[in-house]
Amino acid sequence: MARYKTKGLDCWNKAKELRDRYYKDYKESHDRGGLRWEGGAWSFDAIPQALEGEVHGLSEEPYGASIGHIPELQVRYQEAAEGKWGCARDLCSYMRAYWGSVALNEYAFGGAWPHADFIFQNQICCCHSKWLQVADEIGGGTTPYFCFDVGAGPYDKIGDRQIDYVVGQLYDGIEFIEKVTNRKVIDEKLIQNVYNTYRSNCYWAKTCELNQAIPAPLDEKTMFSLYVLGTLEKSNQAIADFYEKELYPEVKDRVADKIAAVADEQCRVLGDSQPPWGFLRIYRYLEQYGIVSMANLYTFSLIGWMMVDKKGDIVPCPTLEEQGITIKDRDHALRLLAEGELKGKLMWAPFYGATYKNDLVTKIAKQWRCDAAIIHLNRGCEGTAQHQMQLKIALQGMGIPVMTFEGNMADEREFDEGRVMRLIELFVTETLGLKKVA
Amino acid sequence: MIEEFKQWYDDRHSYAKEWKKNNSKGKVVGYFCTYVPEEILYAADCLPVRILGGHEPPALATPHMFDMWCPFSRDCLSQGLAGKYDYLDGVIIAQSCLHIRQAFGAWQLQVPTPWSYYLCMPNAVTTLHAKKFLAGELAEFKKAVEEWVGKTITDADLDRGIDIMNTNRRLMKLVYQSRKEDNPLITGTEAMTMVWASQIMDKREHNVLVEQLLRDLPNRRLDRDQGVRLMIVGSEHDDRPFMEMVETIGATFVIDDHCTGSRYFWDEIVTLKDRLQAIANRYCDRVPCPTKDFKQGTWERKRFPHIINLAKEYRAHGAVLIQQKFCDPHECDIPSLRRQLEDNGIPCYFLEFEVTVPVGQFRIRIEAFIEQLRADELFD
Amino acid sequence: MAEQGKQEYWRWPEGTWVNPGIDWRKGRIITAGVDVGSVSSQAAVLVDGELYSFSNTRTGSDSPDSARKALSIAMEKTGLTVDHIDYCIGTGYGRVNVPMAQRTLTEIACHARGANFMYGPEVRTVMDMGGQDCKAINCDDKGKVLNFMMNDKCAAGTGRGMEVFADLIRVPVWEIGPRSFQIKKEPPMISSTCVVFAKSEVVGLLEKGVPENAIMAAYCSAMAHRIMELLNRLGVHEKFVITGGIAKNEGVVKRLEKELGIKTAEKVWHKPAYKAYPFDTQITGALGAALFAEAMVGKGKVKSVRKT
């Protein structure tokens, strides 16, 4: 007899539909006289999406991750990047998949590679700027490239100087995309996009906060498919509505009715970094022992805007509406956009030191009431793998059992499933002393 | 002079300890990246020393940085964990690659050091915004240093710091330029040893030595044939056994682009009334590290034309492209750089470095590359 | 482990050959090339630029001995001695320890030159599968190296990998090729890139009762795939030839051809007169060295060291 009720999410199909439409729209945009641009999950999509007329973006990380889900494509694309282009095999696995896709002139969602009209890229880790720099070079080197830097400091050091730095670049960016597209950035659109960006980020954060409940209403495996929309186009009305009006209320009800993601929840696990996408079955295995992986700095704040309140707790950032802020003009919009991202994206903090990662993740472990941690030493992404070994030490210091396994978010050639399963089995049965539930 | 460089580079720790004895008020600061503005540290009467690896398997680092991280960064951390840098009063990093940033983060937690500082060096260095932002960062850094050493840094101090650094840059560049000649009077190993030494020595002392070297150079006799003129390009590199090996099998390194080589000192500061802005401009305008090498408008890098010019000015027959294993920023650039060099008639050979170099494996590769470059001698 | 007595499945058989059509005493220039590899050593002797004899033997832990051994086998019962040789070039891993050599060249240069002589001037890409590493070489119609690449990441694609495998499944290395085709359908390739982990993967398959031939097929295609990756980085052009031990393993070669969509050149001597001579892909390096020696002496670039 299971401990709790469980059921799938009602809004699941809606999420899937929005995602499918996104990739389709990008491909077809030109046929409809629309524009196409490439960027990243952290590009300020609110800006290019404010250009007049129809505009569609392609977000690099989620595209790479989608390929990671399809081993056949993944290996072929990455080998093309390594062989045809000659890049190293240990580079970001999303990036290699993306480059291979360009090199083979293949779009993972069908047809030839849809070239973009311009690139609107962000630099945060030490190579992000290179992603589309190289992709474009492979593709012929004709796409206008713009990259802005958001490496201006950790969330608790953000003041006017940091915001000025980013906003200054955003003005250049607007001038740049207007020049290369011959279209204007419409302020009404921009302002609406900023409201939406806040709604997407804040409501995802609120949804994550709900996972503090026991039983956890969501497991990571499900969350992965939900945050993705925000990595595609957080400034999009439909997507912001999805987070505010569909997902958040539904998860709230799940908490009220004690509907669990894993019916036999008896052990709450903290994760770190992206999972090996081709091997999500690991989570299914854990579920047999009543283990639910339900908290992860990455999963929360890849798009969720959170802050550390006076008590030192991690809480969701409020939307502009909640703060009673009305955007006055373009400048106001850009400043709010930069401020929200620089102060709210806590997962950037580890880039500035191990103490940040330890501080934030141990807070999460406490507030989300985690019993154990399973850290994926992710060879595929230096960014999210920052300070993972320090984190292990810190968590063990609080008495939380930790296991680590090496893998790669999107390169199955670097994931030895047999070995990893042996490790997990040992951890679950010996260190955690858990037995299979019915 | 070369001997002194070599000796002090090898014995860098005793050098720093010695310096502390003779400069009771001065502090020794370890820096993790060449974007750290040493000018300000010299202005505060500190001795900046670059933290380098020991070329030993970084066994101590594994619990803190797992195997996918760059061996150089792991080696640096390992040296710290082993207590080799126990004399440091402080450590500082300027925002650069994630690998060295992680080594720094682990260092802050695991290696007891009284003072540490993270300088938020911006990435969009080609923009005016970055120069303005960095000037602000430097002002904060200056303040932090003042509080730490307990002395205000005056403009005169800054001018002194700037002068020490600029002199060092100018002198080392002169030594490098002498290598444009046939049968250079100084080998690549020697030239780079000079740079390595400058990163761990008091520049004032180093300057005296380099001046002496410049006086001695003309009368120097190296009884060796230069063989093939090679360029060496890549990430951090202070692997003398490798350099020596290559220069004993029929080649001479005539120029390099490394942050332990020319990239470190190539650009001087153009003085301004606003000293901090002048320093900020220099670090934004310098030959960039790949982590900061992107231009608005196009995919093209700023560093590549510079490298190709060096290759031409120094008449390199070929280029050895090296990279610390797992060094993502360079891995992103190398395929492109290789194409551009080869399009300019400069054949390349690529090697991946770790803390210890498998000389046997590398020797055959370089020998074969040299044979390739002088193939004509074998065939006609 | 060097378990004495136990059959060693991983060694290629040794061999030697002397050209019955040539009397070295009538020769003007006699040159030799000695290739001391990590696993096997070869020697080739030329008389006035024509192949006189060659040997193919195993390398011992003492390379000067291996070099002497290889050359003496090549000269066995011919009356020819080191003192008769005008010039000798050493190549291969142990090239610096070839006592009778006047100079050394890398196996990269020698394989390109040797392949050019064996297969003809149309050769553009040479893939040398050595024991410890594989080298992909692009060359011109003279056999001059234009550029080359060597594996550095992982050794799974090397001859050594195949030898470890042969030892593991207790099948002589020369039987693996043919047997890898005696299968119903092509199995998925061994995924692990590490020789030792590939080993545990193979054990797993054997335990599952997967037939040996299928496992050989899986291993051969894995190796073919690794080589393909290296060749793609360099760029492969016809005429394409494979030298070294693995060239003898059609299980790998045929699968590689399939992956590349390029055929490897037939193993026949370019010189019609050589038709009857044995064609041993392992002597390419030694032969190339001997050819360089011959050219140097012939053009008077070096002095003959002949003693008698």
Add this chain to the structure above:
Amino acid sequence: MIVAGIDVGGKNAHVVILKDGNIVAQGAAATGIQKAEAAERLYKETLHKAGLKQDNVGRVVATGSAGKRVAFADGVIADAAADARGVNRLFPSARTVIDVGAEEGRAIKVSPEGKVLDFAINEKCAAGTGTFVEAMARALEITVEEMATLSLKSNNSIPMNAQCAVFGESEVVSLIHQNVEKQDIAKAVHDAIAGRIASVARIVGLEKDVVVIGGMARNAGFIHSLKKEIGMDIIVPDDPDFIGALGAAEAAAAGVLERKVEAKS
């Protein structure tokens, strides 16, 4: 009561029979390919030696990388768990267990009760395993045993890049060609592996007492290098490669049956 523990690893199988907590018989054999069969043969032989029959045995617990294949076992426990129990029986004071087998090097942090608190294994690369040493021994054309004794004679240390077993070989080969003494090369190999293993051990934290088990523990040259590398004393049990089987037997005695054996696929 009589219980048995069977450890079936990458190369060898080991059996330990306990009677009321005392070891009454033990045996080892190379498994070759057909591990399950080999293990059963060994099990029967060992019982026979001790004058026992299969139905005298109350419970059988298997472990090791192929432990699941032991069809006649009543249960299976993870190898690190077996290591921990086995060591805990012999040395309750042990806090760090280092097990270096043919294809894996692992480190375990054990509680005073013999529970696995933390563990780490050598990832990706096989450097730091028995197989690596064997490969190097072959390159040197000596046996592993000879290599062990030889390396103890050397006082020179040559840094070796123990990354890949095959490249390790080529490094050895080029050392040979540089006419480096065999004993120095042997030491270099052991130092390299000791370095790899030590860094694995440091992940779980080196706490005394440190016990080293597994086939490599018999290699005095390796143990010497490891002692130097970690700067701590090392305990090596008499039969270091039987500890896994012993631990399994202990588990059997304690009635631990975590997982049913999977039918041989």
